[in-house]
Amino acid sequence: MTKTKTAEAAPKALPLNQIMDGDCIEAMQSLPDECIDLIFADPPYNLQLKGALHRPDNSKVDAVDDHWDQFSSFRAYDEFSQAWLAEARRILKPNGAIWVIGSYHNIFRVGAKMQDAGFWILNDVVWRKSNPMPNFRGKRLTNAHETMIWASKSEGGKYTFNYEALKALNEGVQMRSDWVLPLCTGHERLKDENGQKAHPTQKPESLLHRVLIGSTNPGDVVLDPFFGTGTTGAVAKMLGRDFIGIEREENYREIAKKRIAKVRRLDRDSLMVSTSKRAEPRVAFGVLVERGMLRPGEELFSLNGRHKAKVRADGTLVSHDTKGSIHQVGAALEGAPSCNGWTYWAFKQEGKQVPIDVLRQQIRAEMARPGEA
Amino acid sequence: MTKTKTAEAAPKALPLNQIMDGDCIEAMQSLPDECIDLIFADPPYNLQLKGALHRPDNSKVDAVDDHWDQFSSFRAYDEFSQAWLAEARRILKPNGAIWVIGSYHNIFRVGAKMQDAGFWILNDVVWRKSNPMPNFRGKRLTNAHETMIWASKSEGGKYTFNYEALKALNEGVQMRSDWVLPLCTGHERLKDENGQKAHPTQKPESLLHRVLIGSTNPGDVVLDPFFGTGTTGAVAKMLGRDFIGIEREENYREIAKKRIAKVRRLDRDSLMVSTSKRAEPRVAFGVLVERGMLRPGEELFSLNGRHKAKVRADGTLVSHDTKGSIHQVGAALEGAPSCNGWTYWAFKQEGKQVPIDVLRQQIRAEMARPGEA
DNA sequence: CACTATAGTGAATCGCCTG
DNA sequence: ACAGGCGATTCACTATAGT
Numbered sequence: 001m002t003k004t005k006t007a008e009a010a011p012k013a014l015p016l017n018q019i020m021d022g023d024c025i026e027a028m029q030s031l032p033d034e035c036i037d038l039i040f041a042d043p044p045y046n047l048q049l050k051g052a053l054h055r056p057d058n059s060k061v062d063a064v065d066d067h068w069d070q071f072s073s074f075r076a077y078d079e080f081s082q083a084w085l086a087e088a089r090r091i092l093k094p095n096g097a098i099w100v101i102g103s104y105h106n107i108f109r110v111g112a113k114m115q116d117a118g119f120w121i122l123n124d125v126v127w128r129k130s131n132p133m134p135n136f137r138g139k140r141l142t143n144a145h146e147t148m149i150w151a152s153k154s155e156g157g158k159y160t161f162n163y164e165a166l167k168a169l170n171e172g173v174q175m176r177s178d179w180v181l182p183l184c185t186g187h188e189r190l191k192d193e194n195g196q197k198a199h200p201t202q203k204p205e206s207l208l209h210r211v212l213i214g215s216t217n218p219g220d221v222v223l224d225p226f227f228g229t230g231t232t233g234a235v236a237k238m239l240g241r242d243f244i245g246i247e248r249e250e251n252y253r254e255i256a257k258k259r260i261a262k263v264r265r266l267d268r269d270s271l272m273v274s275t276s277k278r279a280e281p282r283v284a285f286g287v288l289v290e291r292g293m294l295r296p297g298e299e300l301f302s303l304n305g306r307h308k309a310k311v312r313a314d315g316t317l318v319s320h321d322t323k324g325s326i327h328q329v330g331a332a333l334e335g336a337p338s339c340n341g342w343t344y345w346a347f348k349q350e351g352k353q354v355p356i357d358v359l360r361q362q363i364r365a366e367m368a369r370p371g372e373a
Numbered sequence: 374m375t376k377t378k379t380a381e382a383a384p385k386a387l388p389l390n391q392i393m394d395g396d397c398i399e400a401m402q403s404l405p406d407e408c409i410d411l412i413f414a415d416p417p418y419n420l421q422l423k424g425a426l427h428r429p430d431n432s433k434v435d436a437v438d439d440h441w442d443q444f445s446s447f448r449a450y451d452e453f454s455q456a457w458l459a460e461a462r463r464i465l466k467p468n469g470a471i472w473v474i475g476s477y478h479n480i481f482r483v484g485a486k487m488q489d490a491g492f493w494i495l496n497d498v499v500w501r502k503s504n505p506m507p508n509f510r511g512k513r514l515t516n517a518h519e520t521m522i523w524a525s526k527s528e529g530g531k532y533t534f535n536y537e538a539l540k541a542l543n544e545g546v547q548m549r550s551d552w553v554l555p556l557c558t559g560h561e562r563l564k565d566e567n568g569q570k571a572h573p574t575q576k577p578e579s580l581l582h583r584v585l586i587g588s589t590n591p592g593d594v595v596l597d598p599f600f601g602t603g604t605t606g607a608v609a610k611m612l613g614r615d616f617i618g619i620e621r622e623e624n625y626r627e628i629a630k631k632r633i634a635k636v637r638r639l640d641r642d643s644l645m646v647s648t649s650k651r652a653e654p655r656v657a658f659g660v661l662v663e664r665g666m667l668r669p670g671e672e673l674f675s676l677n678g679r680h681k682a683k684v685r686a687d688g689t690l691v692s693h694d695t696k697g698s699i700h701q702v703g704a705a706l707e708g709a710p711s712c713n714g715w716t717y718w719a720f721k722q723e724g725k726q727v728p729i730d731v732l733r734q735q736i737r738a739e740m741a742r743p744g745e746a
Numbered sequence: 747c748a749c750t751a752t753a754g755t756g757a758a759t760c761g762c763c764t765g
Numbered sequence: 766a767c768a769g770g771c772g773a774t775t776c777a778c779t780a781t782a783g784t
Contacts, residue, residue: 048759055755056774058709064757074488103757104497104522108488111481115447123514124477126499128551129756134775135547137760138536138649141496142776144549146757147520149477163511174508176517178501178551183756186779201757494759528759536774546776651762651773700771713772751783756776763771 019245024225027246028087037220039098044069045106064200081113097159101148119151126178166214168314169286199229206290208235230256237263270296286315300345307333392618397598400619401460410593412471454486470532474521492524499551538646539587572602581608603629610636659688673718680706
């Protein structure tokens with residue numbers, strides 16, 4: 001399913017790796033037909049929140065009450081969805097695809113409009129949050145997930161799907177339609193000059209990592225019409241994809257620009273993803289990469305000090321001309337029949353070598369918690 | 374949130390614990406307004422419906438009709454959804470609720486129509502299948518979940534939600550919107566005389582168990598307009614709820630009837646679930662003073678150690694120049710929007726601080742004992 | 747420095763009864 | 766209908782302060 005970029009696919013210069021200013025519909029109108037490989041869209045959810053909400057300790061929840069999330073009615077929201085989806089579909093290449101993320105407030109309406117517009121749904125994917133905000137009043141279930149819709153431009157569209165790469169990210173078994181990933185917090189969460197969150201709904205990079213690894217190839221053009229603080233652009237740049245962002249808030253554009261400038265593109269080795277079957281590893285080393293505990297391109301060192309290897313975006317290693325799982329590469333370098341990669345490899349942290357098994361323990365601790373079985 | 378059945382709620386005899394024959398819309402039309410506590414609906418998907426669908430002009434759609442394109446298919450499905458949802462909403466009690474289950478083929482369209490009909494979405498719930506069928510062709514993600522929409526009849530409807538019971542089901546932490554449950558297999562899966570599965574989409578009883586425990590009380594009337602082989606009825610009977618099924622396939626009705634006949638209702642003790650404090654009788658703080666459990670003039674201490682207040686003869690507190698109920702004074706001293714005085718204040722007993730809530734529990738225990746109230 | 751305690755926070759459609 | 770009082774209600778994680 002590899003696609004090559006042709007001159008015809010970009011008949012005039014696209015604003016690649018830039019952030020367009022203004023309304024997303026108007027900005028898309030300025031782009032030519034069939035020039036985009038993948039669209040990732042995180043439209044306003046139309047939350048319709050009422051009064052203030054306090055936690056049991058009486059602290060106030062910082063609600064999403066931004067003007068851009070306000071619509072007067074379901075009808076107004078539907079018209080907005082229909083309009084941006086129509087433009088999005090026009091500029092998508094025939095074999096392109098789209099991802100749209102939302103919650104129960106909007107996703108059903110958006111999904112129906114997507115089908116009406118001619119998009120062909122491939123999967124709905126559930127982002128299961130490992131650390132969601134609880135339901136403080138005990139009146140409903142914890143709202144612990146969001147829904148993404150993955151669709152091709154039309155029925156029969158030859159969309160990109162890197163099956164083996166996603167399988168490699170998932171312990172060697174097929175990637176499922178439910179993805180357990182933590183919220184965007186900590187250092188990854190962008191802050192403004194006052195230390196407050198820069199954007200109320202910043203998405204985790206791990207989510208975009210999985211989307212882009214699974215449904216684009218290096219060199220593809222990824223459009224995000226609701227760019228915000230640029231998570232899509234940051235991950236696209238890291239993974240060697242081109243991006244086009246559209247964002248109407250100047251503040252967000254500035255933050256995104258600075259953020260993306262700091263991102264380093266991965267080298268070619270790290271970008272190569274598996275193209276053939278390999279043995280089923282016992283543990284999902286790829287999750288460490290996806291979650292940013294280890295970065296693609298980062299070097300691992302054998303604990304005996306004799307070898308090193310580089311991490312790739314799909315959770316495999318490369319050392320000289322040897323590629324494969326952490327176990328396979330370790331075994332090959334040692335000339336041994338087998339090797340437990342978890343106890344063989346270490347990464348550098350503040351000058352010290354730390355076994356990667358430490359990271360596995362962290363993941364396991366998360367997985368052991370209820371609700372994540 | 375306990376509801377009592379009243380004569381007015383069932384003005385004429387309902388076909389309780391029976392399976393109605395025929396089309397679900399016509400069958401619902403024969404039921405009176407506002408007679409159902411909960412609806413669980415597993416509507417058929419798009420393509421299975423062709424033979425039964427009507428075009429907007431009411432001409433019947435022929436399954437082999439060449440003019441059956443994607444657009445008219447969606448349109449007809451929407452009309453079908455709208456029609457059955459309208460009837461479902463009419464027969465639902467004002468404080469009733471509905472669950473609808475579907476996959477990406479239909480759930481977005483159904484969800485949008487539910488919102489259009491006036492249903493108020495409470496949560497979308499993901500049934501995360503622990504043992505899904507793999508995607509054999511490797512062209513998409515493993516379709517490992519289905520989506521349920523839980524909605525009240527209207528915004529502001531006082532739906533039933535047994536928060537504590539679901540929390541107990543989830544090892545003491547509040548129930549999330551993603552439920553990990555296995556598919557219906559093994560002995561639970563009904564077989565026909567040839568050993569083939571009797572129904573293509575039989576739902577697991579564990580799913581209905583959680584739905585009914587969480588959103589109904591014993592004695593409630595549960596309607597399933599797409600009854601199939603009767604999972605809803607079987608679980609409802611077991612849990613001491615009444616059911617009404619509607620199914621147009623005689624074969625399914627027969628299987629369901631036999632299945633439900635074998636189910637035994639649980640005894641009363643087994644049906645008891647954890648309840649909220651909200652359901653317990655109110656006790657006025659003044660009663661503690663009246664009964665001499667606390668004396669006027671006695672000092673209370675905030676459990677955080679920062680404040681104290683004096684009890685007055687009328688059951689109010691005074692602290693410096695702040696007077697009022699245990700709640701009002703607590704909130705004022707903490708500068709908080711509200712305060713639960715029962716868990717905020719303590720009194721001194723033999724040198725130790727004891728929360729006043731202990732005294733409330735004593736009163737409640739006395740009230741529960743017959744002949745002492 | 748290691749460890750513990752405390753505070754803060756995340757796309758949230760988050761009461762009910764009485765007068 | 767509306768106002769006001771009662772009083773029920775949180776999970777996982779990060780960051781910082783304290784010991």
